[in-house]
Amino acid sequence: MHIEVSAVPAADTGAALWPACLDVLAQQLPQQQFNTWIKPLSARVAADQSKLTLYVGNRFKLDWIRAQYGTRIAAILESLHGQPVHVELALAPRVALVKPTFSDGSSVRDPAPMAPPAEAAAPAQPADDDQSSPGAFRNRLNSALTFDTLVEGSANRMARAAALHVAGAPGQLYNPLFIYGGVGLGKTHLMHAVGNKLLVARADAKVLYIHAEQFVSDVVKAYQRKTFDQFKDRYHSLDLLLIDDVQFFANKERTQEEFFNAFEALLAKKSHIVMTSDTYPKGLADIHERLVSRFDSGLTVALEPPELEMRVAILVSKAAAEGAEMPEEVAFFVAKNVRSNVRELEGALRKILAYSRFNQKEISIALAKEALRDLLSIQNRQISVENIQKTVADYYKIKVSDMYSKKRPASIARPRQIAMYLAKELTQKSLPEIGELFGGRDHTTVLHAVRKIAGERQQLTELNQQLHVLEQTLKG
Numbered sequence: 001m002h003i004e005v006s007a008v009p010a011a012d013t014g015a016a017l018w019p020a021c022l023d024v025l026a027q028q029l030p031q032q033q034f035n036t037w038i039k040p041l042s043a044r045v046a047a048d049q050s051k052l053t054l055y056v057g058n059r060f061k062l063d064w065i066r067a068q069y070g071t072r073i074a075a076i077l078e079s080l081h082g083q084p085v086h087v088e089l090a091l092a093p094r095v096a097l098v099k100p101t102f103s104d105g106s107s108v109r110d111p112a113p114m115a116p117p118a119e120a121a122a123p124a125q126p127a128d129d130d131q132s133s134p135g136a137f138r139n140r141l142n143s144a145l146t147f148d149t150l151v152e153g154s155a156n157r158m159a160r161a162a163a164l165h166v167a168g169a170p171g172q173l174y175n176p177l178f179i180y181g182g183v184g185l186g187k188t189h190l191m192h193a194v195g196n197k198l199l200v201a202r203a204d205a206k207v208l209y210i211h212a213e214q215f216v217s218d219v220v221k222a223y224q225r226k227t228f229d230q231f232k233d234r235y236h237s238l239d240l241l242l243i244d245d246v247q248f249f250a251n252k253e254r255t256q257e258e259f260f261n262a263f264e265a266l267l268a269k270k271s272h273i274v275m276t277s278d279t280y281p282k283g284l285a286d287i288h289e290r291l292v293s294r295f296d297s298g299l300t301v302a303l304e305p306p307e308l309e310m311r312v313a314i315l316v317s318k319a320a321a322e323g324a325e326m327p328e329e330v331a332f333f334v335a336k337n338v339r340s341n342v343r344e345l346e347g348a349l350r351k352i353l354a355y356s357r358f359n360q361k362e363i364s365i366a367l368a369k370e371a372l373r374d375l376l377s378i379q380n381r382q383i384s385v386e387n388i389q390k391t392v393a394d395y396y397k398i399k400v401s402d403m404y405s406k407k408r409p410a411s412i413a414r415p416r417q418i419a420m421y422l423a424k425e426l427t428q429k430s431l432p433e434i435g436e437l438f439g440g441r442d443h444t445t446v447l448h449a450v451r452k453i454a455g456e457r458q459q460l461t462e463l464n465q466q467l468h469v470l471e472q473t474l475k476g
């Protein structure tokens with residue numbers, strides 16, 4: 001794994017190691033993943049700095065973090081510290097005293113419900129007691145995400161115009177507003193901008209921003225605590241509901257039912273609903289048709305990856321917001337090299353600004369090249385099939401040799417199929433070439449694996465997330 005960091009000086013490693021690791025993780029992971037799983041962790045570094053213990057709220061989260069992020073965290077720490085750091089995960093003492101039953105970390109004192117919703121086993125966001133205290137109402141808006149700080153371009157023009165309209169006249173046109181697009185393109189930003197703008201005009205408006213995973217978690221809690229009345233009071237009374245990443249509702253039957261009820265109640269009283277997703281409504285897998293057709297019944301708009309000029313404008317405006325001036329030629333250089341999404345642009349900018357401040361040098365193309373050298377070299381680096389095999393084997397804790405072996409148990413065959421899929425996705429190799437590198441397998445075997453994993457990826461959120469982590473790891 002290649003990590004874009006420079007070593008933390010040994011003298012301050014102890015105190016700085018985890019914050020430095022957090023910085024790298026914040027750059028590498030989608031914001032939602034980072035905020036949900038990584039940010040809440042607290043860490044203790046051993047006196048000789050050979051071990052770092054991470055404290056986690058409950059057993060479920062502990063297993064999840066170990067499986068999803070353990071290897072990555074260890075690799076980052078090693079690269080920061082210059083030598084291996086043993087990573088240990090432990091239950092935070094406070095929570096270790098109770099026995100968590102549900103994934104949101106809450107414990108159950110009543111006898112367990114007869115048939116908990118399947119959602120109870122799903123990874124949900126950390127517990128939050130908002131709904132058990134109806135008096136307190138947090139809208140969860142980030143006041144920094146406004147229309148003023150959102151750069152306009154052809155990639156977001158239509159979505160921005162629709163969002164502005166909704167913020168100015170909620171409950172009228174474009175209800176629901178469904179915004180979709182790839183990672184880091186500004187979906188969440190746009191949603192917050194709608195909420196913030198409405199609150200400027202109507203300070204008493206009941207606005208709630210919520211990630212779909214948190215909604216799932218709230219449904220589980222309401223079920224568990226038998227507080228559906230409170231749940232309904234809370235959701236059905238809103239003027240504006242902003243709900244992020246609704247693809248997370250896939251296969252969550254009870255959540256879909258409750259969301260359907262909330263949806264109907266809100267539309268009936270002319271409250272507005274804004275939703276985001278990584279795909280358009282009909283592309284959503286495992287969500288009931290009646291819900292999908294409602295998602296599509298207002299206005300559906302896409303956010304596209306920003307074009308070159310927009311990327312330049314974003315860099316210049318974000319640098320200015322940080323009190324720095326980025327010459328246009330430098331912005332062009334960066335924008336030409338960082339193309340995928342705005343979050344990556346922000347990461348590149350952060351590195352350049354830090355490099356410039358640290359070395360007390362003006363921002364120039366030479367400085368940008370220096371600050372981004374890892375990133376630029378990664379782009380030129382070819383991902384090899386061998387690297388994919390090693391990374392996937394590490395991730396699923398099997399031997400690299402199992403990638404070429406004839407063994408067939410599912411615990412080996414599946415990672416092997418995943419590695420074949422990634423080899424097809426991320427390299428230029430043909431199916432027969434890939435088959436050859438996987439122990440001389442026939443190209444039809446590779447084709448079968450590629451199709452199977454591609455199909456399942458659409459259906460299974462967990463697999464999709466694992467593939468996402470593997471892709472990010474391989475791309476650096």
Ligand SMILES: Nc1ncnc2c1ncn2[C@@H]1O[C@H](COP(=O)(O)OP(=O)(O)OP(=O)(O)O)[C@@H](O)[C@H]1O
Pocket residue numbers: 030031032145149150151152156181182183184185186187188189190314342343346
């Ligand atoms: N047009 C834009 N102008 C300024 N900043 C932007 C723009 N688009 C996105 N950003 C910034 O890029 C970052 C990523 O955006 P955001 O979190 O909204 O993406 P997203 O589409 O919700 O991605 P994900 O699905 O991964 O959560 C944020 O810091 C956001 O403020």
